[in-house]
Amino acid sequence: MTDVTAEKNWAGNHTYRSRIERVRSVEHLQELVAAAPRVRALGSRHSFTDLTDITDVDDGVLVSLTDLPTTVEVDPATRTARVTGRAAYGDVATQLHAAGWALGNLASLPHISVAGAVATGTHGSGIENGSLATAVASIDIVGPDGEVRTVSRGDADHPGSIVSLGALGVVTALTLDIEPTYDVRQDVYTGLGWESLVENIEEVTRSAYSVSLFTRWTDAGIEQVWRKSRVDEAPLDLHGAQPAARTLHMLEGAPTESVTEQGGVFGPWLHRLPHFRMEFTPSRGEELQSEYLLPRAEALAAVERLRALGPRLAQVLQVCELRTVAADEHWLSSSYGHDVLGVHFTWVRDEERVYAVLPAIEEALLPLGARPHWGKCFVAGSDAIAPLYPRMGDFRALRDRVDPERVFGNAWLDRVIG
Template sequence: MAETNWAGNHTYRARIERVRSVEHLQEVVAAAPRVRALGSRHSFTDLTDITDADDGVLVSLVDLPTTVEVDPGTRTARVTGHAAYGDVATQLQRVGWALGNLASLPHISVAGAVATGTHGSGVENGSLATAVGSIDIVGPDGELRTVRRGDADFEGSVVALGALGVVTAVTLDVEPTYDVRQDVYTGLSWEALAAELDAITGSTYSVSLFTRWRGAGIEQVWLKSRSPEAPREPQGAVAATTALHMLEGAAVEAVTEQGGIPGPWLDRLPHFRMGFTPSRGEELQSEYLLPREHALTAIERLRSLGPRLAAVLQVSELRTVAADDHWLSSAYGHDVVGVHFTWLRDEEQVYAVLPAIEEALLPLGARPHWGKCFVADVRELDALYPRMSDFRALRDRVDPDRVFGNAFLDRVLG
């Protein structure tokens, strides 16, 4: 039976090998002319696929156990790369430890999320890659090596799109467990957002703004606080009296608890509960991250595109991410605002509107999320990543024969 990604819009074309151990993975990689790793399959394109089914293998580490080994002395945890963040978080919580941030979905794999620059939200919170202290990676010769923070190649090896090898383990920074409260408000006007954008996005530990680029403004404001005290109410917005889902008509049982009730970090920082199907399932996603100083210009341009987006857009989310030093990170060198789009699962309509979005946002320095839908190729992307040439040189040195290459990387890296 054909296997697909999570969204169901891409069918994998190459043979999938479920490895039984790291040693088995090393043998498979060393023997195959072309290899790509499958994680939780939350990419929306051919990022992890191989075009020619006879020319390689897709490796899945799903049969390997999830392990979480905490070192209290260094405040780190070594975790298996294929593990879902939700499973890692659960194991950390049991022993009194926590991660500093999580993405909206707890179902995504650690290695895949890190490799694509995936993030949560918060003006002082970097992408998930910023918590990485080291990675264990199987290279094209099947050898297992470790790249650590401080090594010359580190900033080029973490957000690397799987182009340098298969990550088997990741060491993450951890901290003692903590509680978070989540408060939701509705009806934030465009005028109030423009007047207080920095104050609103910096008002709590993590902030998400949801809109459909129609009507009077931001429809929902999700504020996640590490303080037990109620956050300052955004100007003109009204506190929600019942739990809300950001998607119209979706089951509220799937979202993490709201209403200002404090609870463990892993049950509040994501938008969705680990035990439920994330989001709505049948959807496509895009996201563009641009320097914060251009956020209001981006908002105005997207508002003008609202009527064109309406037929295919389910919801859009605005979040902030702190700058980092990872060469291929969407937040490299800039504090950014991410503009996320949850689309209907209609590839024709989605790819018809993406050029207009990119025409509006890329001139502002917007970089697309590597794991989501976009149309820009190396011609546009090259200028957006100051260390792109350094990454190419690293890739040439680590994988000169392009064992981990594919059509997606050819398009975006050249």
């Protein structure tokens, strides 16, 4: 097959093989979907694999909704906002805040599309905070026949349709739960030793509304603790960790202008909950990523196993981030059924070397019940993945019913979902 687009994902490690069509209206999208034998929706392209692409046939179409306007319609009575599918979280957040409203949580970057993020179970952090999909009250989705269906909370198909990997259709709008706008302060601490973490992991991860722990699995332990709090507080005694004296990036040598304000200064939620500012490149920009989400009860076992792998990982690791996500009921959510610890890896951008270490990580973590983040790099196939998701059979049945001809299928789904 020829490379017809030469357009790449954000990380630059995947060149889309299928033709990209920029849709002009929902009606145009409906016509495209009804006519094309194979279709996938393209979000903001922040996933790291061929998940989004169609690589196994020549006549696939990737539909991009970037030319459609971002609209945010607030309904104060139901405390929800209806937003368009391709909208980036950062743009939605700006409009919501201006109207006096807020979302309950955000991922580390505001650049990602709402539809693409919830499709892969994207999450932020916080003991009480579910993944971003848990805020989705309903979606409008164009099915294989080109018709728009609405799937709402309370419908039998809702728990299978939000985190659905683009396999059920193209989402044109989502209704999100909102709350009155609020302020957050962000405080970074440095130097939490392994012993302190092991003895106090519950207390540390509960110490703020959203907590991220950064490590390179060396003897330095947790090098940075990023705490995002909705209440004012004096500096904490964080088991030996000290408040950082200056603004820090979690990646060595990366420019600190791209991170959101630290130092305990209260400010609007949308300018503190993400780690990165909308107007800058998030993270390093030159990287790959993986993440495994495991039952929180197994957190210390995972820490021990990863510390043992530390020297091997060091050759390709930029940094590792530990976050918590509360349990939910979405069938393909990485936090389905139990609270999880997310172990995220920011790698160097070298596929060969990164994919060479992934089997060792999966050998260590999958037996603990770890589920790979759908949008990032992993090697497990459907045989290893299916047992991790108690409702995988229900999702496959939903897919058979909604898309029996696999109009929204691709090689990635064949490999991972089966």
